[in-house]
Amino acid sequence: DILTMYLNTVSFGNNTYGIKTAARIYFNKETNQLNVPQSALLVGMLKATTSYNPIKYPEKALDRRNVVLSQMSKYEYLTKEEFTKFKMAPIGLESGSEDESSDGDSYLRAAVDKYLEKWCEENNYDLYEDGLKIYTTIDSKLQGYAEDAVKDQMRILQRRFYSVWGNEDPWEDSERKKVDYPDRAKKSLPIYALLQKKFPNQPDSVEAYFDKKKKMKIFTYKGDRDTLFSTMDSIRYYGKILNTGMMTLEPKSGKIKVWVGGIDHKFFKYDHVNQAKRQAGSTFKPFAYLAALESGMSPCDKFTDKPVRIAYQDKGETKYWEPKNADWNYSYQEMSLRWAMGRSVNTVTAQVTEKVGWDNVV
Incomplete structure (x- = not known):
């Protein structure tokens, strides 16, 4: 019973808890479908789930798995012939998922799990055995609305993105010069x-490894799609997927009511809220604009939407800030503070801030 409880709750890395979940995540199988080498690999991970993570460190994971197999042979759970056969078997990972659903609140659950791990350690509680009841301030109805809104809006923005960029690489630096994002991403792995x-x-x-095609599922707004992608194909594809986060809190109490960390937790584990x-x-x-009103300006005061160049000092050196509007265009028209704020015009906001004084705004 103790071993069963342990295996059902222990971490296997990659936000994976319990051997049933680990079997799905690493081998896309149920526990009763695992073979001996696969079972040995999962058990071997428990000594150090990060160091022996088969996704990040396959060679270390393989060595650790073979240590487990050798112990099984030593204590006669395996014959010498079986040990020789099993230790030659490849790792054979096949990525699966714990849950085929990709609800937005999965980000919330992951964030709560991470917080509770630290809290329990600091307060000497066992999350799984001490009978704790966990409550959050999330409003389930608002959470559902937020998830739907994020998905619907991001689907529209993604469609616009593809219509503008097509097959062209969209990655640019602050000077709008092209950068080789896929190569940078590859080298960071x-x-x-x-x-x-x-x-x-x-x-x-090295390049041959990254260019080798393999079967995988990819995210689309029409549902998961099976395809043949290389690692570089995957980097390029996901590098063009727009993502976002949304968090809503109650101003008076500070209680968090909505938490949406991204568009799909199954494919994008990075939490844009946390x-x-x-x-x-x-x-x-x-x-x-509030500082402007407090300084005596009127909502009807006007500024021109035009290129702005503002000098500032950085460690004794004069530098210049040249803010651009979101669409990189200027109307060269006069507009009131009320109008400029309503349309979030960057050039006017910069002029207002300079006139009011940076210290008065910040």
């Missing part, structure tokens, strides 16, 4: 460093 060590001075061998770091952007504009 853990497997890239391993391949560099395995094939020193053999770039063709993990993403970004500038405040246009959400900061009301502070600029």
Whole structure:
């Protein structure tokens, strides 16, 4: 019973808990369908789920699996012939999923799990044995509306994105110069460093790995699609998928009512609510206009929507800030503060901020 409880709750890495879930995630099988090498690999992971993660460190995972097999042979759970056969078997990973649904609240559950792990450790509780009841402030009705709104709006934006860019690479730097995002992404993968060590001075061998086609499921707004993709195909494809996050809180109490970390938790584990770091952007504009009103300006005061170049000092060096509008165009028309704020015009906001004074806004 103790072993059963342990295997049903222990972490296997990759936000995977319990051996049943691990069997699905790593081998796309039920536990009773696992063969001996697959079972040994999962058991071997438990010593250090990060170090022996078969996705990130396949060679270490293979070595660890063979240690488990050798112990089974030593204590006569395997014959010598079986041990020799099983230790030669490849890892044979086949990515599956714990749950075929991709509800937006999966991001919330993952965030709560992560928080509770730390909280239980700090407060000396066992999450699975101490009878804890977990409550959140999420409004289930609002959560459902938010998930639907995110999915519907992102589907529209994705369609617009494809209509504008087509097959052209969209990746640019702040100066609108093309950058090789797929190559950068490839080199940031853990497997890239391993391949560099395995094939020193053999770039063709490394590239061959990333260009090899294999079966996989990919995300589409029409549902999961089976295809043949190489790693580079996958990087290029997902690099063009727009994503977002949405969090809503109750101003008076600070209670979180809605948490949508992305468009599909099954394919995109990165939580844009909990993990993403970004500038405040246009959400900061009301502070600029409020400071303007407090300084004596009127909502009817007018500024011209035109290119703006503002000098500032950075470590004794004069630099220039040249904000652009969202569409990179200027109307060269006069517009009131009320009109400019309603349409989130960057150039006018910059002029207002400069006139009011940065310190008064911030």
